Amino acid sequence: VPQLYNSEKSGKVCLFNYNDMDESWHQRGGDIRVTTNLEFGSSVSLSADGNVVAVGTGRPYSTNITNTICHTNVFEYDTSNDKWNHRGKCLGSDEMSYFSVVKLSSNGLVVAIGAPLSGKDGNEVGHVKVFENTQYTKEWKQRGQAIEGDRAYNNLGYALSISADGSVLAVAGSTALYIRVYKYINDKQQIEKWQLRGDKIRKEPAND
Numbered sequence: 001v002p003q004l005y006n007s008e009k010s011g012k013v014c015l016f017n018y019n020d021m022d023e024s025w026h027q028r029g030g031d032i033r034v035t036t037n038l039e040f041g042s043s044v045s046l047s048a049d050g051n052v053v054a055v056g057t058g059r060p061y062s063t064n065i066t067n068t069i070c071h072t073n074v075f076e077y078d079t080s081n082d083k084w085n086h087r088g089k090c091l092g093s094d095e096m097s098y099f100s101v102v103k104l105s106s107n108g109l110v111v112a113i114g115a116p117l118s119g120k121d122g123n124e125v126g127h128v129k130v131f132e133n134t135q136y137t138k139e140w141k142q143r144g145q146a147i148e149g150d151r152a153y154n155n156l157g158y159a160l161s162i163s164a165d166g167s168v169l170a171v172a173g174s175t176a177l178y179i180r181v182y183k184y185i186n187d188k189q190q191i192e193k194w195q196l197r198g199d200k201i202r203k204e205p206a207n208d
Contacts, residue, residue, distance in 0.1 A: 011058070040057055040058075041056075054072055091131055099117050100115055127157060155173040157171060168182070168197070170182075178201060182197060
């Protein structure tokens with residue numbers, strides 16, 4: 001449950017478990033907050049087992065230590081202490097602008113981040129980046145290239161979907177009348193990329 005507009009407009013995310021015995025919802029862990037951020041919780045995605053959550057932001061922020069531009073944070077549930085801990089560092093880049101859209105793979109080890117308002121000179125072409133994590137290091141690294149919008153105000157990354165294993169990605173913009181589907185390729189020659197799968201899929205206009 002994201003709460004974007006608390007008194008400081010910093011936002012928070014709360015997660016709940018349903019108890020069949022008393023037929024009620026109980027909060028899992030404490031509130032998830034990033035105190036330096038604005039509009040934390042603009043986008044939320046949960047792993048299949050509910051133990052990993054990715055949280056996007058409405059506005060980017062800069063960390064004091066590394067000066068990283070942050071747009072997405074990933075948290076892992078600590079069952080022993082009933083709390084949510086950061087998994088690796090926050091994710092983002094200088095090219096990413098206001099508002100991020102996040103989607104997690106089922107196992108919580110791959111996250112796709114859409115930045116639909118990004119682009120040079122404010123042209124909002126949008127782009128999508130994918131990051132992968134290991135359960136051992138807890139650190140994130142980019143998987144393949146950034147997927148860019150192909151024209152101004154395309155807002156690519158406004159809508160995302162990722163397969164259970166994180167190897168297939170569907171992306172769309174807010175204004176484009178098509179959906180692109182990509183397959184992650186990582187062959188023995190160390191060629192790592194997102195490859196377009198088939199032709200673009202045309203969307204039907206909303207008023208049809």
